[in-house]
Amino acid sequence: MTAIPAFAPAYPEIFMALAALALLMLGVFRKNDSMTLVTWLSVLVMTATAVLAVHGTDSAVTFNKLFVVNGFTVFAKVLTLLGAGLTLVLINVWAQGEKVARFELPLLVLFSVLGMMLMISANDLIALYLGVELQSLSLYVLAAYHRDNQRATEAGVKYFVLGALASGLLLYGSSLVYGFAGTTTFEGLATAVKSGPDSIGVTIGIVFVISGLAFKVSAVPFHMWTPDVYEGAPTPITAFFSVAPKIAGLCLFLRALVGPFAGMIEQWQQVIIVIAVLSMTWGAIAAIAQKSIKRLMAYSSIGHVGYALIGLVVGNEEGARGLLFYLLIYLFMNVGTFAVIMSMRVKGKYVEEIGDLAGLSRNNPGMAMALAILMFSMAGIPPMAGFLGKFYIFVAAVNAGFVALAVVGLLASVVGAFYYLRLIKIMYFDEPTAAIIDPPGLTTGIIMAVSSALMLLFFIVPAPLVSGAEAAARALFLG
Amino acid sequence: MTALSTFIDNLPILTIVTFLPLVGAAFILMTRGEAQVVARQSRYVALWTTLLTFLLSLVIWFQFENGTANFQFEERLDWLPQYRISYHMGVDGISMLFVILSTFLTPLCILASWDSIQKLVREYMIAFLVLETMMVGMFCAMDMVLFYVFFEGVLIPMFLIIGVWGGGRRVYSAFKFFLYTLTGSVLLLVALLAMYFQVGSTDIPDLMAAKFSRDMQLWLWLGMFASFAVKVPMWPVHTWLPDAHVDAPTAGSVILAGVLLKMGGYGFLRFSVPMLPEASEYFTPLVFGLSLVAVIYTSLVALVQTDMKKLIAYSSVAHMGFVTIGIFALNQQAVEGAIFQMLSHGVVSAALFLCVGVVYDRLHTRDIDRYGGLVNNMPRYAFAFMVFMLASVGLPGTSGFVGEFLVLTGTFQMNSSVALLAATGVVLGAAYMLYLYRRVVYGELTKTDVKAMVDLEPREIAILAPIIVVVMWMGIYPMAFLDVMDASVAHLLRNYHDALATRAAEIAPLGSSLLAWVW
Secondary structure (H helix, E strand, O other): OOOOOOOHHHHHHHHHHHHHHHHHHHHHHOOOOOHHHHHHHHHHHHHHHHHHHHHOOOOEEEOOOOEEEOHHHHHHHHHHHHHHHHHHHHHHHHHHHHOOOOOHHHHHHHHHHHHHHHHHHEOEHHHHHHHHHHHHHHHHHHHOOOOOOHHHHHHHHHHHHHHHHHHHHHHHHHHHHHHHHOOOEHHHHHHHHHHOOOOHHHHHHHHHHHHHHHHHOOOOOOOOHHHHHHHHOOHHHHHHHHHHHHHHHHHHHHHHHHOOOHHHHHHHHHHHHHHHHHHHHHHHHHHHOOOEHHHHHHHHHHHHHHHHHHHHHHOOHHHHHHHHHHHHHHHHHHHHHHHHHHOOEEOOEEOOEHHHHOOHHHHOHHHHHHHHHHHHHHHOOOOOHHHHHHHHHHHHHHHOOOHHHHHHHHHHHHHHHHHHHHHHHHHHOOOOOOOOEOOOOHHHHHHHHHHHHHHHHHHHOOHHHHHHHHHHHHHHHHO | OHHHHHHHHHOOHHHHHHHHHHHHHHHHHHOOOOHHHHHHHHHHHHHHHHHHHHHHHHHHHHHOOOOOOOOEEEEEEEEEHHHOEEEEEEEOOOOHHHHHHHHHHHHHHHHHOOOOOOOOHHHHHHHHHHHHHHHHHHHHEOEHHHHHHHHHHOHHHHHHHHHHHOOOOHHHHHHHHHHHHHHHHHHHHHHHHHHHHHHOOOEHHHHHHOOOOHHHHHHHHHHHHHHHHHHOOOOOOOOHHHHHHHHOOHHHHHHHHHHHHHHHHHHHHHHHHHHOHHHHHHHHHHHHHHHHHHHHHHHHHHHOOOEHHHHHHHHHHHHHHHHHHHHHHOOHHHHHHHHHHHHHHHHHHHHHHHHHHHHHHHHOOOEHHHOOOHHHHOHHHHHHHHHHHHHHHOOOOOHHHHHHHHHHHHHHHHOHHHHHHHHHHHHHHHHHHHHHHHHHHOOOOOOHHHHOOOOOOHHHHHHHHHHHHHHHHHHHOOHHHHHHHHHHHHHHHHHHHHHHHOOOOOOOOOOHHHHHHHO
């Protein structure tokens, strides 16, 4: 008989799972239109989960070393919950407007977030895989949620097929690692990797694991699904895709590589350098030709993942801090931008061409200014928070001696600046078209205003956020 | 009374001058009502804010202590404590006058845009106020990251000013301006980070005190050069300037020529020379070469221009060539001359663009051939234009003479052939400016629409008169300006020559060690 494991470290996840089931019941037994109720209850659940996570166990490993909690996982979970909560509000606004409101929608979000939290806390390759799958399966359904829409279903299928392939790669890599290292727990792997001679089998396994994870965070060359899924899925769901899974995926990426595989940093560093450089440059170049703003955002997020991966390449505390801080800024930039995209409606109908933004500065100066601030921030121009995000990443890179990588990244950011500026050009320089974009709703309006205001605020007082990221990064390297 | 004066002495005057325009911008943002009313209010709020900023900036000048090279009016606040990067402001004899230049030109820009800007007036005024904050902040920043933030932040309002309110190929020019400058700037950022890791601080005084190895200096110098050379602009990366000038609205050109170009020269003086003395010495021939090409080649190009703004834009490149020669001649006369030339060019080229704006507002063309004989119906205009034209040429008694003379004197002591070649620029400058003036102002007044043009109105006199006063003042009594910078320049040069004297005797071979450092 084994002892009963300690449950306390996992209270946030347990609470969330139970609450999700309870909300499922609520949705089933309430007859009509319970989505708004379930949405707000879900937001409440996420808030409570975040509170539980923050005030819960500081640092522990439980469930036979499958599950770990420390300062890093708490920070990552709070970020994920924040991103999911904000986008869930947007999802509700959209679903109500499109008359496709069903209570399953917030629940799918809730379950995928649960998967993300398990990913972040995974301390074993099996636990990692289970978390990834719980997340991914919910995401596939979300992508195809708008089932009467041809593009949405196509996006769902595409996402599913390619996602299943990536999961296969991940699983195959894990099994190789297990076969050659003899264990799947992170601690066991860390000692095996550190003590034993470099095993080619483990190296190949790691490359497969990296490929699988790179797919989940849509890093080049595993990014092909991203533009199609971003374009096909309903806008607020795309917003969710671009925020929560990316944050969780990158945090998992970080934990998996600097934890169990720390001893093989020289092997995986080269791979991540290539992925980061490709993501930054291709994200910048491919976005130039895009006409659909959602595809543009897809390439933009590919580029941002590239920058975040520089923090991973560095592979030390400073890099981790840069990555976490970057993700925090990225979260608000993306949520704000998608709130704007969601407000791109002409007489109630959604439009997605970037040309539709023409003359927005005259028809709706507030929205134009919010988007302009967000775009300058994405381009990394001071005085916007996006600059500080890149700054911390590049500081870490230069400090660790990756000067050439930093130069490539900065030059890619110049190319990237071009297409962000293009949006501003369309809003401010071009003559308005006949189609006038409707004023945004209250909720979306607040979200975009707050996000853009935060870009300035975070720039002026970054210290508390950086301290938070720093504490989280330190916890990661303690154990 | 003492309590009051200590209170006033302790006011963070640099922060106030830097951010006061933003307060005005916030007021403008809050105006509501009919478009006409909003536009009128925006204009007045912007004008009064910038005037008040100018008056407050004069306080800096009056309280400024000449004869010391120390940074004055220092302020410091924690900003990124993890990296000990702080909000550190201060001015010395090199930067203080640029602050005044920025605050002096901005109200004139607002006045110059009074009638000519009718579209999105509120946004225009906000953009100018933000621009002023960025410019002043850049010259006051005593922390390199802070400097970089303001340096880059300038791009945002200027991009919008060219793109939204410009003419012609405004979109093309706005993008060209932004991307050229940004490309240079990111390399500056890498240099900045590399310096930070050597020194452990981004505080400018700390960086000045730090010593870098020769190899590292060369790389850092190139990184900074990429940024400052684009900004100055030096040949061959000057091509954004004519486009930006031609397509920007008048006030945008004024700020571009008047202040933005000075950021490059200021950067050389603040960073390249004091922090990287060995590299500065090493690369002096490069700077001289590029500057001479700029002086001679762009002067020749200016001769054949048919567009008034383009002509003045090329003349700016030529004049800034003098500045870079002066900075890297590195003796007291040349460097002071370079700074003086920057200030002089700041007001003179700004005034010339304003003069172009005056006739452009009436005839809506900048084509030189479309004018002629303006002296007959616009005598006041002809007078003002003549003063600025002669100042640009460098006539004794105007500000242009002092700067050019000092630069040439200083350069001659260092390298007489460079001075000789640079002096041809003065001759060519006289040629293209007089030629421009003859074509626009003299000749027969035959064209009917030109005949219908009326002379300067009071608003335009109010814009041009102060500049005439300043130009003459700088020309007749330059000591008022040179005294301010004397001590700081002397300090800069002393440190520079000390650093060169004490450098390690052994010089590592290039190439291999440079590569080793990068990787």
